Amino acid sequence: xxxxxxxxxxxxxxxxxxxxxxxxxxxxxxxxxxxxxxxxxxxxxxxxxxxxxxxxxxxxxxxxxxxxxxxxxxxxxxxxxxxxxxxxxxxxxxxxxxxxxxxxxxxxxxxxxxxxxxxxxxxx
Numbered sequence: 773x774x775x776x777x778x779x780x781x782x783x784x785x786x787x788x789x790x791x792x793x794x795x796x797x798x799x800x801x802x803x804x805x806x807x808x809x810x811x812x813x814x815x816x817x818x819x820x821x822x823x824x825x826x827x828x829x830x831x832x833x834x835x836x837x838x839x840x841x842x843x844x845x846x847x848x849x850x851x852x853x854x855x856x857x858x859x860x861x862x863x864x865x866x867x868x869x870x871x872x873x874x875x876x877x878x879x880x881x882x883x884x885x886x887x888x889x890x891x892x893x894x895x896x
Contacts, residue, residue, distance in 0.1 A: 774798045774885040776868050781890030784858055788894070792853040794868030794887055802846035805876040807883060808853045810864035810892075817867070821853065822876025831876055836862075858894045865889040 775797035784790050794806070807822035821842045822831045830842055839858075844851040851868060869883035877883075 774801070774804065774870050776870060776885055776887035778866065778868055778887040778890040781866060781892045783893045783895065786858060786860055786894055786896050788858050789854075789856045790858065790892060791855070792866055792868075792890060792892070794851045794853075796849040796851075796870065798849070801849040801870075803872075804870040804885075805873055806842070806844060806851045807869045807871065807876040808840075808842060808851075809867045809869060809880060810862075811867070811889075812864040815864075817880050819878035819880075820866070822878075823851070824874065824876065829875075831878075833878070855892070858892075860894045860896045863892060863894050865891050 777795050780792040805824050808820040809817050811817040819833050823842045827844045839856050841854045867889045868887045870885040871883045
């Protein structure tokens with residue numbers, strides 16, 4: 773069992789930046805591919821960005837490419853979501869998730885463990 777705890781959400785103006793953190797409880801964190809998802813009110817949960825266990829490959833949703841990125845520090849059992857040039861449409865609850873699959877997929881059902889989510893609100 774892996775417990776994931778997100779932090780770093782908040783209110784930011786359009787054009788601003790935020791960094792979200794996701795701390796994992798398990799020492800084998802480095803064996804999991806990680807993804808960030810988001811869910812806005814009335815919408816389905818959508819993939820944002822993901823990375824393999826080594827951090828060597830990153831996969832982006834088109835909507836965030838060039839603005840968001842993901843990094844991980846396996847020594848600290850933590851993965852980060854770096855968000856720049858934020859837009860009001862980025863407003864959502866952001867979740868980190870872990871999967872035993874090699875490639876972090878875009879389907880939420882491919883993930884085994886989820887954090888509780890952190891709210892990001894971007895004002896115009």
